[in-house]
Amino acid sequence: MQRLAILASGSGSNAEKIMEHFQKSKKASVALIASNKTDVFVLERAKKFQVPTFTFSRKEMQEGKLLEKLKQEKIDWVILAGFLLKIPEDLIRAFPDRMVNIHPALLPNYGGKGMYGMHVHEAVKAAGDESTGITIHLVNENYDEGKIIFQAATAIDPSDTPEDIAQKVHALEHRYFPEVIDSLIK
Ligand SMILES: Nc1nc2c(c(=O)[nH]1)N[C@@H](CN(C=O)c1ccc(C(=O)N[C@@H](CCC(=O)O)C(=O)O)cc1)CN2
Numbered sequence: 001m002q003r004l005a006i007l008a009s010g011s012g013s014n015a016e017k018i019m020e021h022f023q024k025s026k027k028a029s030v031a032l033i034a035s036n037k038t039d040v041f042v043l044e045r046a047k048k049f050q051v052p053t054f055t056f057s058r059k060e061m062q063e064g065k066l067l068e069k070l071k072q073e074k075i076d077w078v079i080l081a082g083f084l085l086k087i088p089e090d091l092i093r094a095f096p097d098r099m100v101n102i103h104p105a106l107l108p109n110y111g112g113k114g115m116y117g118m119h120v121h122e123a124v125k126a127a128g129d130e131s132t133g134i135t136i137h138l139v140n141e142n143y144d145e146g147k148i149i150f151q152a153a154t155a156i157d158p159s160d161t162p163e164d165i166a167q168k169v170h171a172l173e174h175r176y177f178p179e180v181i182d183s184l185i186k
């Protein structure tokens, strides 16, 4: 049984969909929810699914405390689901081709530093794009430059607000992220 850890910095709707998906799985389970914040809803969602949680600071991550915890919990895959800090290289190297991120746009567009959450949807709206989507990719040392595994698109109506766009993107994320993770696990 492969053991998944989910890293999240906020609400955790994607984390919830992933926990739901793997609840009855025979090949993998969500063994840990880890966050750099102590007051975020993803920690409540973990409690609902009786998944252990771990919180850490940016400094503790950079000092290796997160890597130590992941090794202690015998984690096989690290899933970034709305995690907002840059993962250090030693942590990436510890999970070669086994660290996966979801980005709320069609990379390489709208990626990089500053491109997270509503900032992305506001930029897409401001550009007047007629479509947007999601990208699921392996994690490398730079933001949003890892190998792309999956993309899905959705149309944008001229009347859509950034919040409407966020809702359409979240729907794609919830539909595809759990299944794409599942497809990666042998
Ligand atoms: N080494 C990597 N770390 C992370 C990646 C990655 O691809 N490689 N992906 C991000 C997730 N992400 C986009 O998908 C992303 C998250 C956050 C930022 C960003 O600009 N963060 C701010 C800090 C925000 C905060 O502290 O609240 C910043 O760095 O100034 C960009 C992209 C997760 N980690």
Ligand SMILES: NCC(=O)N[C@@H]1O[C@H](COP(=O)([O-])[O-])[C@@H](O)[C@H]1O
Pocket (backbone or CB within 6 Å): 008, 010, 011, 012, 013, 014, 015, 081, 082, 083, 102, 103, 104, 115, 116, 117, 120, 170, 173
């Ligand atoms: N660049 C990283 C980024 O913006 N990630 C995005 O944060 C949101 C987290 O939502 P959730 O906490 O409800 O899963 C998701 O839309 C995810 O794509």
